[in-house]
Amino acid sequence: MVAIGLSILAAFGFATSAILARQGMQSVFPLPGVLVSLFVSFVLSSAMVLAFAFDDIGNIPQEAVFWILGLGVITFLGGRTQNFLAANLIGASRSSLFIASQAPFAAVFAVAFTGETIHPLVALGTAGVVGGLLFSTGESIMAGWRTDKVFILGYLMALAAGASYGATNVMAKQVIEIYDSPLMVTAFSMLIGLFVLAPLVGASAARTGVLRAGHRSLGQTLHSLRFVAMAGLASGIAVNALYFAVQKADVVVISPIVASSPLVTLLLAHIFLARLETVTRKLVAGTLMAVLGVVLVVVGSQL
Numbered sequence: 001m002v003a004i005g006l007s008i009l010a011a012f013g014f015a016t017s018a019i020l021a022r023q024g025m026q027s028v029f030p031l032p033g034v035l036v037s038l039f040v041s042f043v044l045s046s047a048m049v050l051a052f053a054f055d056d057i058g059n060i061p062q063e064a065v066f067w068i069l070g071l072g073v074i075t076f077l078g079g080r081t082q083n084f085l086a087a088n089l090i091g092a093s094r095s096s097l098f099i100a101s102q103a104p105f106a107a108v109f110a111v112a113f114t115g116e117t118i119h120p121l122v123a124l125g126t127a128g129v130v131g132g133l134l135f136s137t138g139e140s141i142m143a144g145w146r147t148d149k150v151f152i153l154g155y156l157m158a159l160a161a162g163a164s165y166g167a168t169n170v171m172a173k174q175v176i177e178i179y180d181s182p183l184m185v186t187a188f189s190m191l192i193g194l195f196v197l198a199p200l201v202g203a204s205a206a207r208t209g210v211l212r213a214g215h216r217s218l219g220q221t222l223h224s225l226r227f228v229a230m231a232g233l234a235s236g237i238a239v240n241a242l243y244f245a246v247q248k249a250d251v252v253v254i255s256p257i258v259a260s261s262p263l264v265t266l267l268l269a270h271i272f273l274a275r276l277e278t279v280t281r282k283l284v285a286g287t288l289m290a291v292l293g294v295v296l297v298v299v300g301s302q303l
Contacts, residue, residue, distance in 0.1 A: 006241045014238045015262070015263075016268065019268040024226075032204070049183045057184065074171065083095065088154075100260070106165075245258075
């Protein structure tokens with residue numbers, strides 16, 4: 001039950017982060033926003049290491065270093081960066097729905113590479129997740145294909161972020177089995193992410209700047225950066241909760257629960273982003289279908 005509770009906390013953290021990042025990116029370009037949010041996540045995780053896992057700092061096994069390097073690159077370059085870019089293009093509610101595809105991706109990776117088993121209900125739930133995605137966004141995808149190909153790019157980025165998160169759930173499980181310190185794994189992987197992202201953000205900022213045109217007053221800058229920083233705080237809590245969860249239970253159980261975050265994202269988007277995003281009945285129905293698929297995955301994973 002502890003792992004389930006941590007997974008729910010992670011789902012709420014990721015959903016909250018998506019909404020806060022979407023709000024902050026009204027003034028800040030996505031890539032600088034990713035770096036700011038990741039820096040705040042890293043500061044939070046480092047403080048937790050100093051407070052609760054100080055003795056683990058000098059005890060990283062060599063075989064864990066490679067896994068942590070990969071975890072940092074895929075989580076924050078493949079996952080969070082594409083997550084922010086997708087939310088900027090298509091909105092947090094729609095991008096979060098596609099990012100929920102991490103559940104079937106994680107199940108496939110866990111079965112293929114770590115020997116976890118998959119129950120028929122898991123396969124049925126995976127079909128439900130995919131069906132929910134297609135039902136809620138199929139018309140938008142077709143309309144985007146006919147009118148604006150950038151819209152399609154947003155969906156593809158969200159799907160790639162989901163695949164990245166699914167892969168890193170499995171990688172986190174592997175590295176924590178080698179190096180039993182979720183706090184250190186989290187902080188170290190975030191540090192790797194900062195080093196990888198910094199050159200890309202620097203190149204992007206040199207070309208387009210950090211702030212969008214018309215949003216460059218000091219007050220607007222501080223307002224937007226505050227939202228992006230809070231997104232990093234929420235995401236930092238979520239990642240730490242997720243890594244503790246995979247320490248205690250199989251990925252095929254944890255990942256679907258975390259992937260239920262679109263329900264929270266839809267609720268928060270309806271409350272806080274009404275002027276930015278339209279939450280339609282079809283989007284809600286597709287999300288409920290996808291979350292039902294997630295529930296089936298959870299049930300099947302425990303049979």
